[in-house]
Amino acid sequence: MVDWEIRQASTGDVEAVAELRAVVLRTDLERLGRYDAQRVRQRLRDGFTPAHTWVVEAAGALAGCVALRPGADAHWLEHFYLDPALQGRGIGSAVLSMLLERCDRDGTAVRLNVLRGSRARELYARHGFTVESEDPVDVFMVRRPQPAQGPVTVGH
Numbered sequence: 001m002v003d004w005e006i007r008q009a010s011t012g013d014v015e016a017v018a019e020l021r022a023v024v025l026r027t028d029l030e031r032l033g034r035y036d037a038q039r040v041r042q043r044l045r046d047g048f049t050p051a052h053t054w055v056v057e058a059a060g061a062l063a064g065c066v067a068l069r070p071g072a073d074a075h076w077l078e079h080f081y082l083d084p085a086l087q088g089r090g091i092g093s094a095v096l097s098m099l100l101e102r103c104d105r106d107g108t109a110v111r112l113n114v115l116r117g118s119r120a121r122e123l124y125a126r127h128g129f130t131v132e133s134e135d136p137v138d139v140f141m142v143r144r145p146q147p148a149q150g151p152v153t154v155g156h
Helices: 011-031 037-047 091-106 120-126
Strands: 005-008 053-058 061-070 075-082 110-115 130-134 138-143
Touching (some): 011 061, 011 110, 091 120, 120 138
Antiparallel strands (some): 053 061
C-alpha cells in the first residue's frame, strides 16, 4: 500500500478537491448522461465544509478527500474521492474503516449515496452498507453502528 496521511481540510483545498471530483466522477456521470464540466465542480464548491472534510495526501500531494457531515439520524459520508491512479491499493478502505470505527464508537449510523453502476458501491458493501433505496441516478445506502469487536473468550 502507498504511504498516505489524512488532515483536516481548509478553505484553500476547495479548488483542488473540486477538480479531483470532476476527474473521479466523469466516467460514471457520462455513462448516466449527467456529466456537466461546470456543474460537477460547482456542486462540490457549494457543499464544501472544511470542518467536516479531510484531505488524503500521498507523497505530499492531494490523493483524495472525504467528508462526514452530521445529520438528524446519521452522519452523511460525502465527497469521498480518491485519485484514480491510487484506487485499488487499500487507501480508500483504510480511510473508510477509520471513519466507520469512530462512528461505531459513537453509536452513529452512516448514510451515503453512490452513483448507480459505480465501482465504489462494492467498497461500501464490503464495509457493511446496505441499500435503502434507488432512483435512476443514485443508490442510497446505510450502515448501522457495529458492536465493538472485543477479544474472544472460551468457557465461562
